Amino acid sequence: xxxxLYEYAGYVFSSSAEMELAKKEAAGIQHINSKINYDDASSxxxxxxxxxxxxxxxxxxxxxxxxxxxxILMEEYDFSSAELKSVPVHLTGIxxxxxxxxxxxxxxxxxSDNQKKEKPKKVINISMLKPLIVVVAIAAILxxxxxxxxxxxxxxxxxxxxxxxARLERQYESWEEDLTERERVLNEKNLLK
Numbered sequence: 455x456x457x458x459l460y461e462y463a464g465y466v467f468s469s470s471a472e473m474e475l476a477k478k479e480a481a482g483i484q485h486i487n488s489k490i491n492y493d494d495a496s497s498x499x500x501x502x503x504x505x506x507x508x509x510x511x512x513x514x515x516x517x518x519x520x521x522x523x524x525x526i527l528m529e530e531y532d533f534s535s536a537e538l539k540s541v542p543v544h545l546t547g548i549x550x551x552x553x554x555x556x557x558x559x560x561x562x563x564x565x566s567d568n569q570k571k572e573k574p575k576k577v578i579n580i581s582m583l584k585p586l587i588v589v590v591a592i593a594a595i596l597x598x599x600x601x602x603x604x605x606x607x608x609x610x611x612x613x614x615x616x617x618x619x620a621r622l623e624r625q626y627e628s629w630e631e632d633l634t635e636r637e638r639v640l641n642e643k644n645l646l647k
Contacts, residue, residue: 460472460473480515506520
């Protein structure tokens with residue numbers, strides 16, 4: 455669906471409100487032009503500064519008018535750009551030429567987006583591969599160390615969480631054998647009596 459564009463004074467505006475504001479600024483410019491004296495540098499400079507102070511122009515139509523006054527002050531009356539206040543920009547519309555350029559840019563961006571959608575080739579960067587190898591090697595070393603620790607603790611004679619069950623079973627078996635041996639000795643003594 456195409457957007458409705460509003461055209462006035464060689465510019466295209468995105469809304470009727472912006473176009474109406476540009477028309478009001480154009481009417482104000484006509485009034486100012488009827489009163490302004492372009493032959494007197496000091497009055498032209500005073501009007502330029504007063505228009506900037508009041509911030510009357512916000513559309514490209516008004517900004518274009520201020521830019522033309524600035525150009526006259528610089529070219530015909532030898533003011534430097536440092537001596538003149540800059541024109542504040544509150545752009546709301548664009549010229550027909552700018553609209554065509556923007557459309558061409560959009561088409562170019564769409565083409566480049568389509569090209570970017572193609573699967574990028576994977577490139578292995580050697581400088582990024584080296585830290586990965588180091589990290590993997592360190593992780594492997596740590597895994598080996600942990601495995602060795604578990605192995606040592608499980609075979610250890612000291613009671614720990616890894617070998618407590620087997621150690622306790624061996625200890626109970628040893629006690630049971632001792633008791634059985636003592637019972638046998640006692641039974642033999644009782645039989646001899």
